[in-house]
Amino acid sequence: xxxNEPKILSFLCSWCSYGAADLAGxxxxxxxxxxxxxxxxxxxxxSPKFILAGLKxxxxxxxxxx
Amino acid sequence: xDPDKCIACGVCAEKCPKKVDDKYNAGLSQRKAxxxxxxxxxxxxxxxxxxxxxxxxxxxxxxxxxxxxVGAVDYEQTEKKLKINVxxxxxxxxxxxxxxxxxDNYQYANYPxxxxxxxxxxxxxxxGPTMGHVVRPSDKEEPKRIAWFQCVGSxxxxxxxxxxxxxxxxxxxxxxxxxAKEHAGDGLDCSIFxxxxxxxxxxxxxxxxxAKKKSGVNFIRSRVHTINPVGDTGDLELRYVTETGELKxxxxxxxxxxxxxxxxxxxxDLAGKLGIELTPGKFCKTDTFSPVSTSKEGIFVCGAFQGPxxxxxxxxxxxxxASAAAEVLAEARDTKTKEVAxxxxxxxxxxxxxxxxxxxxxxxxxxxxxxxxxxxxxAASLPxxxxxxxxxxxxxxDNQNNMANLIxxxxxxxxxxxxxxxxxxxxxxxxxxxxxxxxxxxxxxxxIRNQNSWVHKNNPELATQKAKDLVxxxxxxxxxxxxxxxxxxxxxxxxMVIGGGISGLTAAKSLANQGYETHLIERExxxxxxxxxxxxxxxxxxxxxxxxxxxxxxxxxxxITVHLNTQINNVDGFVGNFVSTLSTDGKTEELEHGVAIVAxxxxxxxxxxxxxxxxxxxxxxxxxxxxxINHDPMLKDLNSAVFIQCVGSxxxxxxxxxxVCCTHSIENALELKKINPDMNVYxxxxxxxxxxxxxxxxxxxxxxGIIFIRFSLENKPVVTSKDGNVIVxxxxxxxxxxxxxxxxxxxxxxxxxxxxxxxxxxxxxxxxNEDGFFIEKHAKLGPSEFATDGTFLCGMAHYPKPIDxxxxxxxxxxxxAVTLLSKTTIYSSGTIAEVEPAxxxxxxxxxxxxxxxAPSFATEGRFAGxxxxxxxxxxxxxxxxxxxxxxxxxxxxxxxxxxxSQIFEMDEAV
Numbered sequence: 001x002x003x004n005e006p007k008i009l010s011f012l013c014s015w016c017s018y019g020a021a022d023l024a025g026x027x028x029x030x031x032x033x034x035x036x037x038x039x040x041x042x043x044x045x046x047s048p049k050f051i052l053a054g055l056k057x058x059x060x061x062x063x064x065x066x
Numbered sequence: 067x068d069p070d071k072c073i074a075c076g077v078c079a080e081k082c083p084k085k086v087d088d089k090y091n092a093g094l095s096q097r098k099a100x101x102x103x104x105x106x107x108x109x110x111x112x113x114x115x116x117x118x119x120x121x122x123x124x125x126x127x128x129x130x131x132x133x134x135x136v137g138a139v140d141y142e143q144t145e146k147k148l149k150i151n152v153x154x155x156x157x158x159x160x161x162x163x164x165x166x167x168x169x170d171n172y173q174y175a176n177y178p179x180x181x182x183x184x185x186x187x188x189x190x191x192x193x194g195p196t197m198g199h200v201v202r203p204s205d206k207e208e209p210k211r212i213a214w215f216q217c218v219g220s221x222x223x224x225x226x227x228x229x230x231x232x233x234x235x236x237x238x239x240x241x242x243x244x245x246a247k248e249h250a251g252d253g254l255d256c257s258i259f260x261x262x263x264x265x266x267x268x269x270x271x272x273x274x275x276x277a278k279k280k281s282g283v284n285f286i287r288s289r290v291h292t293i294n295p296v297g298d299t300g301d302l303e304l305r306y307v308t309e310t311g312e313l314k315x316x317x318x319x320x321x322x323x324x325x326x327x328x329x330x331x332x333x334x335d336l337a338g339k340l341g342i343e344l345t346p347g348k349f350c351k352t353d354t355f356s357p358v359s360t361s362k363e364g365i366f367v368c369g370a371f372q373g374p375x376x377x378x379x380x381x382x383x384x385x386x387x388a389s390a391a392a393e394v395l396a397e398a399r400d401t402k403t404k405e406v407a408x409x410x411x412x413x414x415x416x417x418x419x420x421x422x423x424x425x426x427x428x429x430x431x432x433x434x435x436x437x438x439x440x441x442x443x444x445a446a447s448l449p450x451x452x453x454x455x456x457x458x459x460x461x462x463x464d465n466q467n468n469m470a471n472l473i474x475x476x477x478x479x480x481x482x483x484x485x486x487x488x489x490x491x492x493x494x495x496x497x498x499x500x501x502x503x504x505x506x507x508x509x510x511x512x513x514i515r516n517q518n519s520w521v522h523k524n525n526p527e528l529a530t531q532k533a534k535d536l537v538x539x540x541x542x543x544x545x546x547x548x549x550x551x552x553x554x555x556x557x558x559x560x561x562m563v564i565g566g567g568i569s570g571l572t573a574a575k576s577l578a579n580q581g582y583e584t585h586l587i588e589r590e591x592x593x594x595x596x597x598x599x600x601x602x603x604x605x606x607x608x609x610x611x612x613x614x615x616x617x618x619x620x621x622x623x624x625x626i627t628v629h630l631n632t633q634i635n636n637v638d639g640f641v642g643n644f645v646s647t648l649s650t651d652g653k654t655e656e657l658e659h660g661v662a663i664v665a666x667x668x669x670x671x672x673x674x675x676x677x678x679x680x681x682x683x684x685x686x687x688x689x690x691x692x693x694x695i696n697h698d699p700m701l702k703d704l705n706s707a708v709f710i711q712c713v714g715s716x717x718x719x720x721x722x723x724x725x726v727c728c729t730h731s732i733e734n735a736l737e738l739k740k741i742n743p744d745m746n747v748y749x750x751x752x753x754x755x756x757x758x759x760x761x762x763x764x765x766x767x768x769x770x771g772i773i774f775i776r777f778s779l780e781n782k783p784v785v786t787s788k789d790g791n792v793i794v795x796x797x798x799x800x801x802x803x804x805x806x807x808x809x810x811x812x813x814x815x816x817x818x819x820x821x822x823x824x825x826x827x828x829x830x831x832x833x834x835n836e837d838g839f840f841i842e843k844h845a846k847l848g849p850s851e852f853a854t855d856g857t858f859l860c861g862m863a864h865y866p867k868p869i870d871x872x873x874x875x876x877x878x879x880x881x882x883a884v885t886l887l888s889k890t891t892i893y894s895s896g897t898i899a900e901v902e903p904a905x906x907x908x909x910x911x912x913x914x915x916x917x918x919x920a921p922s923f924a925t926e927g928r929f930a931g932x933x934x935x936x937x938x939x940x941x942x943x944x945x946x947x948x949x950x951x952x953x954x955x956x957x958x959x960x961x962x963x964x965x966x967s968q969i970f971e972m973d974e975a976v
Contacts, residue, residue, distance in 0.1 A: 009972055014489070022487045025516030026105050027193065028076070033528040036535055037517055038968050039488070041897065041960050044915075045944025049962075053969045 005034040006060035011050065013043045013066025035063075042066065067100075067113050071138035073459060074102065074110040075431040078130035078139065086118045088195075092185040094203070095195035100130050100139075105193050110490070114139075135429030136459065153398060154364045154391040157342075157350065158384060161370035162330040164219025164228065166323050171225070172215070172293055178204040179300050180293065180321045183214075183238060190245050200246055200254075202320045204300035209319035210253060212246060213304060214239040215290055216260040220326030220374075221761060229765060230347040232326030233374040233757040236264040239324045240274055243283045257284040257318075259306065262753040266725040267376060268845065268865040269835070271716055293321060309799060327374040340365060347759050349373045354603045355612050357870040358387040358877065366390045373758045377846045379871070385850055385878035392884065393579040399888060411549070412503045414479040419450040419545045422478035423537060424469065426460035426485035428515050435519035437530040441484065444534045448541045453478060460485045466498045473502035480508050480544045484537050486515040505549035507896045507959055512540040535973060542967040550896030550958050553937040557642035557889055558660035562587065564634065564826070567595020568869055569861025570665035571616050572876035578625035580880070582887050585627045585657055586620065587634060587648065593617045595667050596862070601691040602737065603869055604729045604760050610695060637662075637829035640919075641856030641938050642892060646829075661856050661883040662830060664840060665876065668862035671714040671817040676785040683792050684785060684812045686713075687730055694737060706746040707738050707811040708794045710783055714817030716752065717779070722837055725866040727815035728755045732767045734813065739770050747772045748807055750783050750796055775799065785812055818866035830857045831919035839865055850878040854919045855939055858883050897959035898940035899947055903929035905954035912946035912955060921946055 012018040018039050024031070040046060043066030054062045084099035091097075099118040102110060120127040121141055131139040163184055166174040174180045179202045181189075188194040189201070202209045216239060220232040243256035263285060265274040277283040290306040296317055305315050329348040337344055343351040343361040350360055350367040358366050368383035369375070375383070392399070423445040427433035438456055446454045453476050457465050460483055473481065481504070483495050488511040496506035514533040522529040559582055563574045566588030577584040592598075594617060600609040620626050629650055636647040642660045670688050678684050685693075693701055709731040715724040728751065735747045749772060756764040768774065776799045777783055783796040794807040822838035832852045833841040840863050843853045851858045858879035861872045886892065899920070901912075912921040912933050920939035924930050935946070935955070947957040956962070 007973055009969065018487075019489055022489060022513070022516040023105050023193070025487075025518075025520035026074075026076075026102075026110070028520060028523075030521055030524065033518075033522040033525050033532050036532070036539070036972050037513070038539070038965060040944065040965070041957070042943035042945065045948055045957065045960055045965075047948045047962070050965055050969060053966060054972070057969055057972055059972065 005032060007058060008035040008061045008063055009054040009057075009059040010035055010037050010063040010065065011040050011043070011046055012037055014039050014041050015066075017065035040066075067111060067143075068138045068140055069109065069111045071136045072111045073136055073138075073428065073431075073461070074112060075135065075429055076112070077133050077135065077430070078112055081129045081133045083127065083129065084118055084120050086115060091188045091195045092182070094185060094188055112138075114141075153395045154366065156384075156387045156391055157340075157360065157365065157367045157371055158369045158387070159333050159336070159371050161327040161374065164226065164232075164325040164328055166218055166325055169218070169225050171291060172218070172321070172323060173295075174323060177293065177295055177302060177321075178202075179209075179302060179319065180323065183235070183242065183322055183324045186242055186246075186322045187238075190242060190249070198249065200249060202300065207319075208250065208254075211255045211257070211318045212243070212320045212322060213290075213302075213318040214243060214256070214258040214322045214324055216258065216324045217289070218323040218325050219328065221261065228326055228328055228347065229761060230349075230374065230759045231264065231757050231761040233264070234376045235324040235326060236260065237267065237270055237273070237376065239322070240265070240277045240283065242322065244273075244277050244281045247281050247283065252282075255284070257286055259286050259288050259290050259304075261287070261289060262755065264753065264755045264757055266723040266755045266757060267378065268722070268839070271723045272721045275721060310802065311800065327370055329371060333371065342367075345373075345759055346762070347373075349759065352870075354605050354607050354868075354870045355616075355873060356390075357874045358383055358390050364394060375758065378849045379874075381847060382849050382871070382875050382878045385881040386874040386876075389576050389580075389877040389881035389884070392881065393576060396580045399581075409501060409503055411505055412479075414505070414508065414549060417479050419480050420452040420476070420478050421448075421450045421480040421482060421541055421544060422453040422455070422473065422476065423448075423451055423482045423484065423541065424455050424457055424460050425537070426457050426483065426515070428459060428485065428519075432485070432515050432519045432533075435523050435526050435529050436514060436533045437526070440530055441514075441533045441537060445482075445484075445537050445541065448538055450480070450545050451541060452476060461491055461494060466494070466501075469495075469498050470502040473499070473504055479504065480510075480547060482510050482512065482537065482540045482544050484512045484514045484533065484540065487511075487513050487517070507550040508544070508547050510540045510544040510547065512536040535971075539968040539971045542971040543964045546961070546964045546967055547959070552893040552896050555642050555892050555894070555938050557886055557892055558644070558658055559583065559887055560585065560657075560659045561661050561663065561883060561887065562644070562646060562657060562659040563663045563665055565595065565665035565667055565861065565863070566590070566593040566628070566630075567665060567667045567861060567872075568597040568613065568616070569667065569863075569872045569876040570595070570663070571620050572873045573663050573665055573860060573880050574626050575616065575620055575623065576877050576880040577883070577887075578620075578623045580884055580887075581625070582884075583625055583627075585629060585659065587629045587632050589631070589633060591631050593620065593628065593630070596669070596688075597869065599670075599688040599691055600869075601694040602733055604733055604763060606733075609869070634826065634829065640936050641854075642886065644856065661858065661886055663858040663860060663876075663879050663883060664826065664830070664832070664852075664863055665859075665861045665879075666821060666823060666826065666863045668818045668820045668839075668866060671720075671819045673713050673814050673816050676710060676713065676783070676812065676814055677787060677792075678814060681787050681792055683810060684814070686814050686816045687727065687734065688816075690734055690811070690813045694734070701738065701741055704738065704742065704745055704810040706807065706809055707735070707748070707813065708807050708809040709735055709747075709749040709813045709815065710785075710794070711749065711751040711815045712817075713814040714819070715815075720817055720819075720837065722865075723755060724815075724818040725755070726818070726868045729760045729763060729868065731813065731815050732756065732763045732772070735772050736763065736767055736770065738811075739772065743770075746807075748794075749774050750777055750794070751775075752777060752779065775805075785809075818862060820863065830854060832857055832859075839863065850875050851882045853917055856886060892938070894937040894940065895942055897942040897957070898937050899935050899942065899944065899955050899957050900937075901933050901935055902954045902956065903932040903934070905952045906932040907952045907954070908932055909951065911949045911951065915945050915949050917943075917945070 082098035087093040088097040192198040366387040368387040574586040820838035860875040860879040
């Protein structure tokens with residue numbers, strides 16, 4: 001990732017936001033590449049531990065969407 | 067285009083030189099002559115617009131064919147005629163939106179800022195021409211004031227020929243106004259000009275009320291007669307008359323015409339060719355008691371061609387039509403089914419991970435941005451990776467065979483595919499694993515196209531780095547994958563239907579017609595439910611005659627067992643394997659069944675207002691029906707009758723519309739006029755909600771001199787008995803002065819009230835809304851089933867509805883139930899939650915949070931008292947896993963260690 005760009009870790013619900021991220025691709029939208037997506041089956045799966053682990057791992061922000 | 071070859075890479079559209087108006091975006095943006103109709107299209111394949119393609123019209127160009135990496139473009143394709151042998155036909159051709167071009171008063175064609183509701187819908191959509199940012203067409207400025215005009219092309223015999231109500235426009239206009247305000251903030255003023263606000267659907271009234279009170283949408287009861295442009299500003303001046311008769315002039319930035327639904331001429335022709343009858347509004351003619359059957363045997367209908375309707379009703383109809391068609395074809399079921407060959411699965415337990423990574427180039431879609439060889443080389447350096455391959459198209463058929471061979475040859479036991487999206491392609495690759503004898507869950511797909519090369523095309527270096535990261539994360543996760551089992555369950559082929567009203571009767575009969583043993587449970591001593599109280603339907607059919615016929619057909623059907631005077635004392639089990647305890651006159655019996663359909667209905671409210679019970683002339687609608695059924699002589703002696711609407715409905719404590727009462731009262735009022743044409747008949751109402759073609763009844767009633775007087779919730783009519791007379795006092799909405807009506811009969815249109823059956827809800831673990839109606843799986847897409855598998859819903863237990871809609875939903879619930887009953891076994895998914903009982907603290911959080919009722923406490927065995935999860939009911943959402951404070955629940959395929967492994971590999975220095 002670029003040095004001065006914040007690193008974003010994101011957890012996307014497979015049913016909605018992950019599909020939306022796919023759609024952004026189909027629509028050829030552009031966004032910065034400093035994001036890493038982990039697909040989860042539902043935001044119900046989301047645990048605070050994942051957010052803490054992400055931050056500890058060096059992510060500047062964690063984005064949960066679903 | 068050859069759809070088998072097209073990989074939807076989009077190069078063709080990128081290179082196509084021809085731009086045309088995009089019909090999907092209502093002409094508000096442009097697309098190419100080779101295109102995908104809309105981004106969510108399934109299957110995602112490009113097609114050529116032959117009318118606009120330069121090659122097909124002028125013989126030149128051919129750019130798409132040259133650029134297509136897979137040779138999918140074929141200019142030689144022509145229309146093919148196919149002959150298909152079928153046992154029944156279902157018509158679902160839909161509708162066309164009314165074209166307001168011809169309306170001179172609204173000047174849609176001339177004023178750019180007068181748009182149709184469909185155009186506005188596209189403006190609001192995130193995938194629309196403005197990405198959801200509302201701007202007006204003339205100057206692309208954000209509008210500050212928007213007006214909606216209702217009933218454009220509906221309820222109108224003056225400017226067009228559509229005298230019916232289109233049923234959906236009130237609700238969509240409110241929705242558009244609320245969303246526009248949500249998007250633009252408080253600065254936007256939204257006004258809806260309407261005649262009657264028709265929100266008779268489930269949860270619609272509450273939405274309407276919130277639009278007024280919370281969102282601040284203005285509702286103005288008036289039909290605007292003229293729009294004038296304000297100089298060349300693009301603004302529009304509206305002139306209209308208020309309810310009190312005052313002429314007003316206001317300026318708006320934008321006007322949205324709420325256009326109605328109509329049957330296109332081509333469809334009228336098709337109906338003629340098929341020999342099916344149409345209604346006066348050119349919809350398919352159906353009967354109340356067979357609402358999805360056309361006039362021609364074997365041809366069924368659903369959706370807006372059956373009558374203008376919204377999505378939930380269209381979905382109900384479509385399942386109902388499927389059920390009606392399946393009843394006819396019951397004998398042919400499974401005669402053409404082919405069995406899938408079983409492939410022996412290799413046991414990989416105990417083996418060290420041997421990971422195979424396949425990196426797809428997707429032609430140039432990935433390889434044009436991402437350095438695929440570098441990603442592949444990097445993948446080879448990762449732990450446990452034994453084999454790496456680059457593919458031009460990983461998804462192609464020859465590569466599938468190749469992959470299966472490589473898995474076998476190299477003894478690979480975990481597979482990663484770095485390509486497009488698992489949402490479309492995971493099943494394909496999993497099948498390849500299956501064909502190679504590998505458990506299909508030993509697989510992980512990572513998305514380096516849709517979420518990488520396509521969105522970072524100007525950043526190839528960082529996109530390559532991201533692809534490497536994604537592959538590393540996938541490799542780390544797949545190493546921890548284990549072979550998963552899909553639990554096999556047998557399905558009991560007996561059905562239980564709860565409730566012997568018209569919905570339950572119809573459901574039982576439809577199940578029996580499709581060959582399934584059915585038990586019909588009724589708490590009363592006789593079948594028929596609320597229909598026993600009804601005189602005529604809106605179409606004038608005799609309800610009692612038709613009901614007797616249905617009851618007779620149920621009673622004489624040997625596949626149906628009727629249980630009268632029966633209560634349900636307990637329900638155990640789950641999808642495919644329920645055991646219910648029934649108690650009939652003190653005797654109990656156990657019934658094993660595979661599915662349950664809840665058709666418990668609803669009851670009329672006993673009114674506490676309008677002096678009900680104090681005078682025999684003050685009746686409820688159903689009591690009046692009773693008098694009509696019995697040909698009560700008192701009906702002949704009436705000189706005046708007053709109907710009062712919304713008795714108990716649309717009130718703060720019951721914020722829903724009972725849907726049937728407007729039509730019912732008008733039907734009864736016309737009946738009284740038939741008995742005595744000189745009778746003075748008044749209908750006191752808040753909004754007349756004769757949706758669809760029921761509108762004709764309303765028109766007929768006015769033509770026959772029935773007087774409609776509107777009142778508001780704040781100023782209800784008052785019923786008093788004075789000197790032996792019943793007097794109804796109401797403030798006339800035009801004169802604004804109180805009037806006294808002498809009534810020989812007052813008919814109260816009482817609300818339909820749900821039974822709020824908590825016990826039944828607990829037995830099947832299904833939810834109820836705040837009004838006490840059961841909550842379906844999905845308001846739009848799953849209206850006739852519950853979220854809990856194996857349980858279904860129909861009739862008034864779902865929401866108040868007339869007979870035709872109850873019958874349609876009963877058939878719909880059966881269609882949904884038969885998707886289970888037609889199988890001898892069902893398999894759970896492999897990616898489900900599982901309890902580690904030694905860690906379980908029996909706190910019960912999982913039991914309470916699960917929307918699908920999958921967790922419960924074990925009642926016997928070593929782990930009695932600990933939670934256990936029924937694999938048949940688990941949907942693998944992971945809610946219980948995240949909620950478990952002891953970490954006792956594991957979600958297979960998305961387990962905590964697997965997600966952590968991805969997080970830990972997120973951004974290692976490369």
